[in-house]
Amino acid sequence: MHRKHLIAAVLLAATTTGALAPVAAARPSDPVQRQLDLLVERDGVPGALVHGGGRTRTAGVSDMVTGHHMIGAQGRFRLAGNTKAFTAAAVMRLVADGLMGLDDRAGTYVPQLAGRAVTVRQLLKQTSGLPEYVSLVDWSRAGTPQEYLALALGAEPAFEPGADWGYSDTNYLVLGMVIDRASGVGFRTYVERTILRPLHLDDTYWPAPGESVLRGPHARNYGVNPALPEAGVVDVTKLPGYEFGASGGLVSTPGDLNAFWNGLFGGRLLPAWALRLMTRDTTDVGGRDVYPAGSRYGYGVASVPLSCGGVYWGHGGDLPGDSVAGGRATGGRGTVTVYTTTWAGGGESLGHVQGAVDAALCAGGGRG
Template identity: 65%
Template sequence: MINKASGQEYRTYIERTVLRPLDLRNTYWPATGEQTPRGYEFGSSGGLVSTPKDLNTFWEGLFDGRLLPGWAVRRMTGDTTDVGGRDVYPRGSRYGYGVASIPLSCGGAYWGHGGDLPGNSVAGGHATTGRGNVTVYTTTWAAEGDRLRHLQAAVDAALCAKR
């Protein structure tokens, strides 16, 4: 879809419109020999290698208007569907355009997205209450059931910590 809409190969487009503007120096497309053993063979769906710091910078850049105009972010987070209690979403969660909101115990919510590849789970997002960004990453198992609830509790604890 990126190729068709922009006329550019998706890697070039993402480097030009996301990685460079946010100065994500530790986010990259893995070399061919790096792909198979680590599970990065998924192209545009999970193909980037990054760090928690760069992922937090991404979320900050998305929500502070450096990647998209304000109207687009408002649309992503305003036109939502209730998904609470289904799949990986706790009660009170909503899903918009590419991002989900998960309520925080201290009020507000964090907006983000997660994903799983064989042997890895990653999730990250941005808190609406100005509490910051958070990225969680696990290896060797998918985040589901009690494991997912523990990860979500860790995110909540990090964002709701007394300052």
């Protein structure tokens, strides 16, 4: 779908879901709950959740037809852009094992990029200049990574490699193809072997080809289906998850995502020097995309300042049917995941999502 049509569809979702959402009772004494209630009452988010420190807070409903309470920490959801952190960790595992180098040309592993001066490091840092493929895809039919990359390569580069920063799912689409070649087993299998199994993330999985439903307990998701934007806001719980691939395809739970952040930043996946590169070789992205002032983007992870001092490290992800934010804070303040059942990646809703993360971590609600 053309980029401007995709943007219009997302804006439509953000402005029309308010008419459908239930009203939650305000609990002003709890700053975390207050942010969740604002998401439901003011922003029209059907359901929202904060999980950290062994505690789960919710607002709204998990199903707008039945009116059931919002699902808890056991619920599955699509990680969307948070998948990039798993992909980046897998790339750094290959680098640590000497199977590839950060300054290798991506064309060494991906023939479609032969002759282009794009490196693995630039893909990780979102500084390659490769244009976004998502807005060019016809989501009414399945495609291959090679087909999606061809769409991006047919468009004008956003900038010369290394000259600027620009968030693009194409970077991580390519990194999945790089892992395929360097590991010899495919990026999904490699992530399972090196990240999911070692951290015992038993509720996290890659959807199978053709699989559009979520396994296990989950909330319903609502938004504009990119394959049928003319239908307006609909139930988008079913989506082509397999096609989202290395840039956004994983499905997880709040507990598993928190365990991933703790495992990654706790040094259980990578040697210390590799983790330092991920978090110190960074770009100032404050005020760009969804990032507030003072944010920095590293290798598939970003730091966001906290109002109480320090930062938290994580990522974030948005689809027409959900938004996910959070990560692990410095200073021992813990780890938290925020999840909404519709797109909440802009305007006041984005502020309330980020506010929920900040309130939980600054109150110590992510510890434990």
